[in-house]
Amino acid sequence: MSFDDLNSLGKQREPFLFICDFKAENLKIIRLVELDKYDIEYSIDENYNIKQYNNKIKKYPLEFVEYKKKFDYVQERIKSGDTYLLNLTAPTPIKTELSLKEIFQNANAHYKLRYEDKENKFVCFSPEKFIQIKDDYIHTYPMKGTIDASVINAEQKILDNKKEMAEHVMVVDLLRNDLSIVANDVHVKRFRYVNKIEAGDKKLLHVSSHISGSIGENWHERIGDILKSLLPAGSISGAPKKSTLEIIKEVENYERGYFSGVFGVYDGESLDSGVMIRFIEKINEGYIYKSGGGITLDSDVKSEYKELLDKVYLP
Template identity: 70%
Template sequence: MMWDKLNSLGKDRIPFLFISDFEAKELIVIPLDELSKHDVEYSINENYEYQRHRSELKKTLISFDKYKEKFDYVQEKIKNGDTYLLNLTAQTKIDTDLTLKEIFKLSNAHYKLRYKDEFVCFSPEKFVQIKDNTISTFPMKGTIDASVPQAQSVILANEKEMAEHIMVVDLLRNDLSMVSKNVKVKKFRYITTIDAGDKKLLQVSSHINGELENEWHENIGNILKKLLPAGSISGTPKKSTLDIIKTIEDYERGFFSGVFGIYDGESLDSGVMIRFIEKNKNGYVYKSGGGITLDSDSKSEYKELLDKIYLP
């Protein structure tokens, strides 16, 4: 029923902000003309002007041994054929003198959201965009430190990263086929540069799109619900992979790796809520992760999980 609210708002072309948790079980919807009544801030800006800051996080890391136990469990599930790609995440306790409001203001990202004094995200990853009856998604899978010699060539030539990316593209292509027609991969494996605090990361993305019916506005809730959880931060096949995630991850993702977006009455833009800090009774935790395939290396995946803990 909660997703029907989006259909009603879309039918009447009423602009809104929506925020969905990872499992699409909790949905927050705020008409934009009511946003001032809520302690919520957002920014969606692909061409933001980068602002430098010196803010750092003190991290209390999950041990490699504990991470490897989870990694090995996932590898066994892959060998059994229960999953082919699984996004394994963990939470890291962090210390910072900044408030969530200050983190939101300082961080540099395409998609930024602060929800009350509960969480903030600053994500580089698009979920779906809808414009002129075209729905597009941009799976981001594959990360490398830009300082590595010939980093772009290295990441694009890496067979494990290629296999992982192909799986995600195939999953998202199938997902879009559930809600649109004439689905195509418009651009395959292109590089974007992400400012990651004191260094830069290169990330690999692809662009997939499909055609929607003219009535998509009044079905916007149905469309989004069918596409969740986002394939790039769950895995494939989706149902069995989600069951494994629930078993192996010893915490609740909550809104981390969910999605948020803006519908302006004509088009929709949304992002995946990665690069995520949550406030709880014990302080701050930073939630991050990466995709695991049969060819993954535990030390490399552990490093990637840690590399993603930063204020951009």
């Protein structure tokens, strides 16, 4: 399937689910009337009820010394001017007694997806919106900045942190420019507000912003073009996007696959989509949890390593 197929379905106002990998090379499109033919479940719900369940997992993360090598390499490339913001991720083997289906059913998240076929088996439970198109306006909500909510004065600390502020400004600027490719009158409607996220046995605070623009009434027949222009998502790649993607390929040394890609639903009238972070992949050896965070010149390696681990949880 291709992005042109999305244009055709949009022109026909045919509802569909789409799932796209990080590199925007593998796009899956399922018409909603045919969804029951697949081993797929999804949920998009901003007002979900919090469930309590046995969400304990064991983590077997990358050693700090190995993470530091990657971090230091990114810092060298930043100093060389090849990137100024890069989202560095890593795979963490985990153990849990839950199946992918049970994880999907119990997880507390705005965007949830379970996908299983012969080649790919994964579940994601993401707090981050990618784009939403409604009433001829496009919206995006970049999420950059994370802190443990139990820290004293956590909200004020994350908002006052100069490194986090700089990183957030970079992402907002990147996505404002991205939206300007497909929309008019793009502007930041709300800058740096805080949401609380259930993160297993703890709570995290995330900092987000709201950017929007006018997309025009003919956007339905341009859905594929719009998505293709915006991928990969800026919040989980970096800036400038092209050179940063090359560095990610060099330094991460593993395939993200569908992790940090996007999925969404078009209902014939509007489109809503999420970034596939908080992601567990099933492989022959067990489960792999993929996570990461944004690196800038002002980043502290110990703090970034802690963030990488804090994001490995079942919400």
